[in-house]
Amino acid sequence: xxxxxxxxxxxxxxxxxxxxxxxxxxxxxxxxxxxxxxxxxxxxxxxxxxxxxxxxxxxxxxxxxxxxxxxxxxxxxxxxxxxxxxxxxxxxxxxxxxxxxxxxxxxxxxxxxxxxxxxxxxxx
Numbered sequence: 001x002x003x004x005x006x007x008x009x010x011x012x013x014x015x016x017x018x019x020x021x022x023x024x025x026x027x028x029x030x031x032x033x034x035x036x037x038x039x040x041x042x043x044x045x046x047x048x049x050x051x052x053x054x055x056x057x058x059x060x061x062x063x064x065x066x067x068x069x070x071x072x073x074x075x076x077x078x079x080x081x082x083x084x085x086x087x088x089x090x091x092x093x094x095x096x097x098x099x100x101x102x103x104x105x106x107x108x109x110x111x112x113x114x115x116x117x118x119x120x121x122x123x124x
């Protein structure tokens with residue numbers, strides 16, 4: 001983290017906090033919607049298979065969006081924890097410093113651009 005100034009670290013911490021608040025602001029209402037829809041579907045009779053399929057599709061979309069938000073929240077928490085213990089801005093793969101510009105563009109980055117590209121090329 002030596003390559004980051006105190007002002008950089010402060011600005012990035014503030015940005016990560018704002019990102020966390022935004023994700024929570026999206027995740028909490030979405031979770032309530034899914035729960036409310038489930039309760040509503042349990043008490044309502046579906047009129048046709050098409051209605052049922054559409055309701056299921058909408059639930060699937062909401063659940064997928066919530067999972068993306070949960071993963072993003074986990075990534076933000078990892079970045080904040082790494083910042084707290086002095087590992088923020090250090091690539092988890094090669095140990096090199098992640099360039100300041102990359103962190104400003106992607107505050108949750110845990111890999112340098114080279115290692116991230118190699119990580120993305122790996123077969124699953």
